[in-house]
Amino acid sequence: MWFRGWINNIANNKKTSLQEESFNPNAKGEVSKEAIVAYLQDVDDALIKDISVGKGSATIVYIKSLVKMEILQELVITPLNTFENQDDPEEVLKISEKLAFDELPKLIEGVMSGLCIIIFYDRKSIYTIDTFSPPVRNLTSSESESTVLGPQEAFIEALESNFSLIKKRIRNPNLKTKVLLLGTETRNSVGVLYIRGIANQENVQRVLYRLRNIEFMGFGGTAVLKQMLEDKPYSPFPQFGITQRVDAAVSALLDGRIVIFLNGSPEAAICPTSFFEMFVSPEDYYNRWTTASLLRSLRFFGFFATIMLTPLYVSVLTYHPEVLPSTLLSLLMESRTKVPFPPVIEVLIIELVIEVLREAGARMPTKIGQTIGIVGGIVIGTAAVDAGLASNILIVLVAISALLSFLPPNFLMSNGSRFIRYFFILAAALYGFLGQMIALAWLLAHLANLTSLGSPYMTPVIPRSATDLLDSVLRAPINFFIKRKGISRSKKELTRPTDEE
Amino acid sequence: MRKLLIFILLLSITVSSGCARRVRGPKLESMGLVGVIGFDLAEDGRTEMTVAMPQFPYAFEEEIQFFSATVDLTHEALVEFTKKSDKLLKYSHLMVVLFSEKYAREKGLIQPILDMYRNCDIGDDVYIAVTKASAKEIMMMDLPHHPTLVRYLSFLLEPREETAFNPFATIHDFVRRSTSNVYDPVVPYIEKQKDKSIKISKIAIFENDKMIDTITPEEANILESLTNRKKLSAIKLETEEKDDLGNPLYVMIEFIQSNVEMSSNKNLDSPKVKVKLNFVGTLMGYTGDRNLDKPEGLLALEDLLNKNMEKQVFDLLNKLKKLKVDPIGVGQEFRMYHRGKWNKDLWREAIPNIEYNIEVDSKFLNTGTID
């Protein structure tokens, strides 16, 4: 909290000019053509034109790049053509909204958001028509989170489209959508969704409070906004969930969580989330409970396996060779006689090579990506062993732990685990098993101290309510889901009516 | 700011304690893993220790380095050997410890074994054996038909069903038994054979920690059954019957599962112990011509067997009584009901006075695939 306050202080102390001050669309300003022209100076795709409407004239203001010609024609020009000097332009412009003559900032905000403004000077009235029609991406399936079954729709970059994707699945008027304007420079909208009556009001108030108190120039993506909202920004682990899939967001809403969208970014942030839910994929609910439990256990214990496996190699070889059965021991000793480095250095080299491979594969253009990936994997792996830079058992271990680290569906969580692994390797190199356990203790202490929107992070290890365990590492059949998760603290605990209701 | 300071402090401590080392740290390849240790009695009454250090333990072809020294304390030798070798000697993979018979009889094993027990590196399940010749000879012998020394010895001394007579002595067992106030330890006794192999030829009986006598493997089998080992090895019995030529008839039983129930009269002054031994087995061989497909035949055979076994058990228990040792743990039956302090001498005085009442009940499950 003090970090945010410090940032706020810096932000507020700057001297700002008209253009750079915190923009408040509810401020007052006199509307006049000169004022509008002054604001839109050097915005060459803004069109401020006088047109004749009926017997009189009006000024039309819109941004060409935000408004398609056909929409403009259909919504504005054609109705205006039927205007015959009647009393009220509103009779032709039936979907318009009125603005007062002293609401200049709101007018400018409207123009920048794609509205078309028509100013009638003689009648002293301003009408705005929503002609916002930018290019939007088609609905595709999510590339980073894919499932075999279930809806494949993923969110896109437009806020209204995302709302419609959710609203067509939850047709409840209790699904509230609050839109805020955020970003001192971007002045973009942020949408907050929750189901009233199910989500806890305190949580909602907390989210809104935090959003309103963010003062930042703008956000590239939802992930940046998410980091500013989280309780503890220093932690390597994400405290809110993030998803591109619609079904994940819908189940979160039904469980009493709050979903946050940023206009211009295809991800939804879900709060509050617990540690375990970073390992949950929506496919766990489509699978039957036995498979779902198996896969969830694999993901959850895979997290701990990936941070313990390579450090185990280091500590066993350096400090505790008595753990190994004798046949394995002779194998290891034979393969290690060629290697000139101590186990730590060997492990660090290979781990860093794998990180480089992964990162290069992600940044490379796809045309060369395939080839270099195969080359890197096979050549580096085999050649390194043959040259004696690493033992082949180590290559197997590193490959397995790298694969395990990609198991969590939440990308940020798997990145976090990859980072932590280096600390475990160093700890194991220093003190062997004791070092690993101390590092694990540190990790658990850190996780136990984390909160997500004020609720503790480590449910369901420490369950908020006993029924949480039915949907934790082992998932019970759907009939057993009677209550909502404790972390959402919803007032309506039951997911469906039981016999009394 | 404070957190930053602490972090830097922590980092510098950990780095400085770990990285700048002039002494070469431990690495797996530079460790010499000792596989077998042998103890012999030197001429002046001191201990001669020999260690066998294979290049790669458990590989099939390997070279073994031997080091030998005459010392007073076990650890002295370990220090000596490290000076001679280019590797760091580690005992974490020690498998077998050998003692020569002379050493076991004259010096007693408790001193070196406690030294090894004290060492955290050495595990508790290291096998112990007594050798007929000197331990050094056995360790250095040439084994052309068998895997290398360490592997061979540890497989030999490992408890398996075929060698179920083997009392399976580990360091922990030995310490427990020799310091116990009831038991006495029992250790396998190995001998070099003419065909360049090693065999467990007898079982050595100890009194506290000094060896006093040996028993044959057949007797050891019975000993094991009396200590309630569930699975025994094959028993070949000589019945009292004779066939036409005057040779005794033999019966061979395998896959034996045994169960023993002991009870005592709880009186240390005139101790009486009732031993009831049940075992169930498969008949594997019979040199007589009794008709075995009828139940009477089998029952008669069982009766013969019972008598024979009872005699064998009685002989063994008598022998142990004369030696005044208790490897079976009969004393437990008395200690369980004795109030007040109990010590081993109390029990040892009472051992020669024990009267045994033995009952054996055997049963044949089947006679194999033919009758």
Next chain:
Amino acid sequence: MDKGNYQKLNQYHVIFLINGGIAGLGILTLPNDLSSMGFNQWLVPLILGLVANLALFPMIKLCSNYPKNNLYEINEKLLGPLLGKIINILITGYAIIALSRVLRGYLTLIQTTLLPQKSIIGPLIILLLLSAYVVKGGIKSVARFAILGFFLTAWTIYFSQWPIINGDVRNFLPLFNFTRNDFLYAFHRGYFSMLGYEIILFYFPYIMDQKRAFKHASIGIWITMFLYWAVCASSVVYFSIWQMSHLRYPVLSLLKSIQLSFVERVENFFIALWVFLILSTACLLLWLAQKGIKSILKKPTDLSLYGVLPIIFLMIKGPIPNRYEVFLYENLTIYGGYFLNLWAIILLFLHYIKQTREGKEAA
């Protein structure tokens, strides 16, 4: 969500706080401490548990009379500011000494078995910093850490089947074959393993369900006692009397008997895993010490936490002569425990006197 909520500990927190405070260093040397009882030592954990449960009763009663004050404040209320402060200083000293004993005992074990070629300064500093990190999150963070530590180490009890199978069950009889002196000596030495439940006097105001705190704390005590009993029973079956009285770390030898098919010797792994139990005890004691310093100085500073750490470091690594060390660690901690247990009864007595005196004045 419960920031700002003073009462934070629910029943699971209480149960595992008690368990985490008790189970720590004691369990590693327990069969050795109780070895004067010979083969009947498995009775002692049961009796220790009973005594602890009985001693818990006046403590809870005392705290229920002052539901919003921890023992430091109760001391000052009942005894007056000066005498109360002196007692508080004594209690803080006890916490520091007990903490040093726990850490020193564990680190000596580590140096013997796991890391013979390294000095213990590094692990000591790291453990101290880690405890400080946990304690910084408050009593709830300590409770959560204790819960995690319990679940991470409790499954070790599964491995007690190896000692039991390889041992002689007949060692259990004869029952009750010990003298009174044997028993008292074992009780005195084993009492340190039992200490840790009296810290409830200090976190009582944070408990949400104070009416049922006694029941929950008793559950915690008996869970720990069951684990102690299992360790003692396994060692009775597995060892001879000489071994129990001479082995310094019997649990280490018990763990050496485990034989798995895919690894050779796992006892080093479990000794490293023990660090969780040690840490939960150490964090609780550190929390106690820093609360004491805060109540003495009456000013909430961070120094109360970070100032304790160098003191402990100096106590463990510092130049205290050996004779004093033995007295300090072995005896003083147990006497401190006795003192705290009796102190609750004395304070309860004083409280009743004060109440009747106030009743008389009001009337």
